Amino acid sequence: MPERNVVSWTTMISAYSNARLNHKALESLVLMLREGVSPNSFTYSSVLRACDGLSNLKQLHCCIFTAGLESDVFVRSALIDVYSKLGELHNALGIFNEMVSGDLVVWNSIIGAFAQNSDGDEALNLFKRMKRAGFSAEEATLTSVLRACTVLALLELGRQVHVHAVKYGQDLILNNALLDMYCKCGSLEDANSVFTRMEKKDVISWSTMIAGLAQNGFSQEALRLFEQMKLSEVKPNYITLLGVLFACSHAGLLEDGWYYFQNMKQLFGIDPGREHYGCVIDLLGRAGKLDEAARLIQEMEGEPDAVTWRTLLGACRVHRNVDLAAYAAKQILKTDPDDAGTYILLSNIYANSQRWEDVTEVRKSMKARGVIKEPGCSWIEVNKQIHAFILGDDSHPQIDEINRQLSLLIDRLMAVGYIPDTNFVLQDLEGEQREVSLLSHSEKLAIVFGLMSLSKGKTVRIRKNLRICGDCHVFAKLVANIEERSIVIRDPIRYHHFQDGVCSCGDYW
Template sequence: MNRLSRHFTTSASSRALVLPCLLPNHSSGLFPNKILTLDPNQSLVQSFTRLSLHGPLSDAMAALETIDSRCLHAADPIDYLHLIKLCLSAGAADAGRRIHRHLTSAGYLPVLFLSNSLLGMYVRFGLIGDARQLFGDLPHRNVVSWTTMISAFIDIELGREALEFFVWMQRDGIRPNMFTFSSILRTCDTLKAVWAMHCCVIKHGLDSDDFVRSSLIDAHFRCGDSESGHLVFNEIITGDLVVWNSVIGGFAQTGNGHEALKLFRQMKRAGFLAKQATLTSALRACTGMVFLEMGQQVHGHLLKYKPDLILNNALLDMYCKCGSLEEAEVNFERMPEKDVISWSTMISGLAQNGRSLEALRLFDLMKAEGAKPNYITMVGILFACSHAGLVEDGWYYFRSMNQLFDIEPGSEHYGCMVDLLGRAGKLAEAVKFIHEMEFKPDAIIWRTLLGACRVHKNVSLAAYAAQEILKLEPGDEGTCILLSNIYADAKQWSYVEQMRKMMRDRGIRKEPGRSWMDVGKETHVFIAGDFSHAQMEGIGRELERLISKISNMGYVPDTEFVLHDLGREQKEESIRYHGEKMAIAFGMMNSTSGKPIRIMKNLRICGDCHAFAKLVSRTEGKLIVIRDPVRFHHFQDGACSCGDYW
């Protein structure tokens, strides 16, 4: 036993040693009036060791103050490491600063692992100024010191500073390690930067490290180079789960759901057990593809875990965006925890599936349960009002955003209001609203008005809206096509011909209407007037059967939606083979009993196909779900969830 230990040792029979916490002025606010009671069987230093490891923090800091006041320096440096961790656990930044002062005065800071621990502590507390000052004072730095600072800069979006430190560390003779590269790759926002860093990785011999490869894959995908990201993945001989997560997540986030799910299946065949991050990416892939059956299979994997909030939200989003509201509602009710994303997802899901009033009721419940709406929540609410024709409600929610929820309306909210007014036929009010907006309307706002002009056949206003769009986006093909269709709706064939000539001269081709559906593992695509499908003969017969059946209920083809100057018989023949009609007929031929027909479309459903789907759902007793680019239509028992307001 050394002299210092003997000096503070008491016998077992002695009373507990009580020492006042002698706090200097600069730390008197940390734990005021704290009295430290020591174990009579331990010295002060031994008690400090125990308290630093197990806490409580207040007692450990009191022991530190006593040690400091008596000018004792016998504590093991590891004790301070434990004490710093205790500060982090308690979120006690001031206590951390006090430890820093003690270590400086006691001469411990040349011990590099303590300096690095303090650096990490300051970074965790967001005290970048303190961290930078400490870093500058260090007589020696290692790769941990540099990497800590680089990561700190990246976390607060100071990419330039991070890159400067990355260069300086190498000039200082410090080689970056796997953690350095995984951090610095997050700053790369161009392909040129990614490839430069990729070369640097190879130069330092870390290109075979799975951790670095995972970061490289993320960087390539983030910059839109999915091919290179996949190539990096394919070069791995024995990748771990982190790498699989990166490549699956990369494809899911860049909209290549097919490849993401293909890799997800490969990963399972390779013997890897899908974790929550992988399952979240797989669900996002299913959401992007509107692939409900695969989403349900991924849901089956979730049952092996206790899903976290992120995974539950991804599952909820998948069911909403795949048009399966029943399953979405069940999962929403079962969620043990809900955040604003959960509520917003469910509200938007209800609105997009034609259940706007339920969306508004859920919003009231959300507020009653204390959840605060955000920017996205209000987009969903205004969308619900727009697609249900609730003009007064829409105005109320729009005006209350700032007053009640401190949310500044953005372009999406203004767009919803233009859509709300336009759908309701209040075109003059919509134009006035656009002109009085607090910022310059973008092409999306004018495009929304143009769509409303088509619905309400306002040709002159349509021409004005199209003109405004083309000022902002001179090469916009969709505007030319839509304006041509509006002229065709109005039977202004001379203007139609002028528009079509201009489109031919510019090489603009109208995007054909496509409808597609998944049967088994195969996707079947139907294009208006295209008879190339392998089962076309059977589809034609089924279509004839359905049309004959609904004609007995009063169905007459609505040729108003044929945008060509043709005779009535030609128009009826043209409209008979619209993609969604062929898809419905194919679905009737191939779907199992009790299972809905689910169809996706790239364009807005026309009125004739809408009427056709309603009547078929009634005569065949079949639920038909059609998703267009904006919303879902659920046809059942002769009615549509949109209430014929779309």
């Protein structure tokens, strides 16, 4: 072209950005400026998408400011998006707050930024600000708000958002967000209702539902749904197979899991990745095949990460393989030397085997590095408010009554055979101390508060930051039975649905 104007340059820059040829997009902007062609708002909106580093972004931000385009809606929206993707949420919010007047595109960008970065609280605060400013929520807004509800496990708020989403009918992205929210809030009835009504389902819809069933303890249903998916025109992807292997792992379906893992490439054209290996290592470990699990780790392509070794360490605790546990722990601490959970788990494994000198060494290492165990915390939503309970924290205004009711409940449970299992308490506590510590676990306090605060037929839904311990698992089963309640506990690994004295996990977690 003998002459190139802003349109032709912007077209090329946009094409490079869309093709993720970031260096070519940025290089084209430099050449454009050298030719004396001034970029416009569309140019900057396109080239901003090619920024994969903070230094490039800040230089571009200066150019935009110099050109007087910082107030353009699309440029501002692109700036917010890119700062957010680079984890610079403070800068993203600063740009947003500089707006003289709002625009729905920019509101959607900032709400989406916080929702995607797992800051659900700020996303919901911004949504409230948007509503007060007189804007109506559209599909993109509702999708982000649902993501925030998912992060915070706010089922009741999610249901309210669902009411607003109904007018958009069969919007696929919005329905997928609803599906994900219900699955991750532990409401499989609602999730199944959304899934059944969806006229169009893509691979995300199927994968979300399969993973949701698996994580909530309904592994056989997950595998049956996978069979239905194979009969549809939708081809399984990497995430779908991860959900399938997760289902096998958490139900002890060794043969099924091994079959799918071994034949992923042949059947579906998918190479097994680190996460797939992790599921199968978990499956083998739970089944007591620790040597096979360790061998599979050695066969992995690429270096196994801390998550992979933690999976093996957890299996070693269950099956009391002390030597392999010590080896797995050392591998974890090479990459994550401040991981408190590994120290605690290894210490308790040693203590259960009466290896007190090793316990002392582990505790010395923790102290030397300044590693402190993260306290257990559980959250429950009651009347649109989140109540948090932390082990050893007595700040809740009703804590005295909660402790009194917990004591009464324990007496009733002991009458039907409950015995606190002190194996799940730090081994450096003694006798009664260990039992008292066990009885103040955060999920027990949250369960009792839920029983006190929610009407008889209402499900008690709890989210917690640490894996549920065996004693609290037994406690929840017995409480669900004698109180004739449904209790759902979501920990970082999976969801437990307690009803009629049994758990959806089948005591296999």
